[in-house]
Amino acid sequence: MGVKLRVVVVLIILVLLAGVIYGQEAPTYNFGTMQAEKAINIEPGQSHTANIYVYNIYGNRITHVKFSVASAPEGWDVRLDPGLHTVTTNISGELISVEENLFAEPTDTLPAKPDSPPEGVEYLEAGGVDGFIPAKILKVVITPPKSAGLGESHTITINAKATWLGQGGMVILSQDRNFDFTVRTMQEKFTEEIVLQTEAPVASGAGGESPLKFVAMGAGAVILILLILGYIVIALKKD
Numbered sequence: 001m002g003v004k005l006r007v008v009v010v011l012i013i014l015v016l017l018a019g020v021i022y023g024q025e026a027p028t029y030n031f032g033t034m035q036a037e038k039a040i041n042i043e044p045g046q047s048h049t050a051n052i053y054v055y056n057i058y059g060n061r062i063t064h065v066k067f068s069v070a071s072a073p074e075g076w077d078v079r080l081d082p083g084l085h086t087v088t089t090n091i092s093g094e095l096i097s098v099e100e101n102l103f104a105e106p107t108d109t110l111p112a113k114p115d116s117p118p119e120g121v122e123y124l125e126a127g128g129v130d131g132f133i134p135a136k137i138l139k140v141v142i143t144p145p146k147s148a149g150l151g152e153s154h155t156i157t158i159n160a161k162a163t164w165l166g167q168g169g170m171v172i173l174s175q176d177r178n179f180d181f182t183v184r185t186m187q188e189k190f191t192e193e194i195v196l197q198t199e200a201p202v203a204s205g206a207g208g209e210s211p212l213k214f215v216a217m218g219a220g221a222v223i224l225i226l227l228i229l230g231y232i233v234i235a236l237k238k239d
Helices: 003-023 211-238
Strands: 032-035 039-042 048-055 063-071 077-081 085-091 094-100 102-104 121-124 133-143 153-165 171-185
Touching: 032 133, 032 171, 039 048, 039 133, 048 063, 048 102, 048 121, 048 153, 048 171, 063 077, 063 094, 094 102, 102 133, 133 153, 133 171
Parallel strands: 039 171
Antiparallel strands: 032 048, 048 133, 063 102, 063 153, 077 133, 085 094, 121 133, 153 171
């Protein structure tokens, strides 16, 4: 094989390799979340469900998310739905087991909400985003004990850890995020009842007399004294 032919073959191989390399899209990762509510009122012994939404409209890799209860009051029941479970994913022909609560595949926004959304998916609107965002739902079910006192305020923190996998199932990137819920215990049914009534204090002087009466009496005495002094002065001038 001549030198020129070898150079041509090498160039062809390089061009083919470049096509394969540049033909693969560069990985992008997205961990989009929304918290439906942050302040919650619950009656002791009753349950309340708060939602955390996860979406992936800007990435091109599957986002795997594991949730956990980072902090909660002692004796309170806090459950996550879906719970932690294992899924099997196919990465470049290799089956890999992943422990997670949910995953968010790369999706596009939709111009309108579907009439029948898939189970566990809700379509959201967000500022700066055209259309509706398909989001996976994590339900946080909070139940205070019946013995919890009314008017108590507590913070419940849910931690979310997103991971992205590479060849062989290796975690190539992860990100943590916390969601705080301020929970106040109170009766669900509104009632109002006066339990203590205090009479408004009445301003009074000695013997229950109004202080205005004494002011008037004092002013009258001063006028009387001035009149007497005036009479005395006039009498002295005549003498």
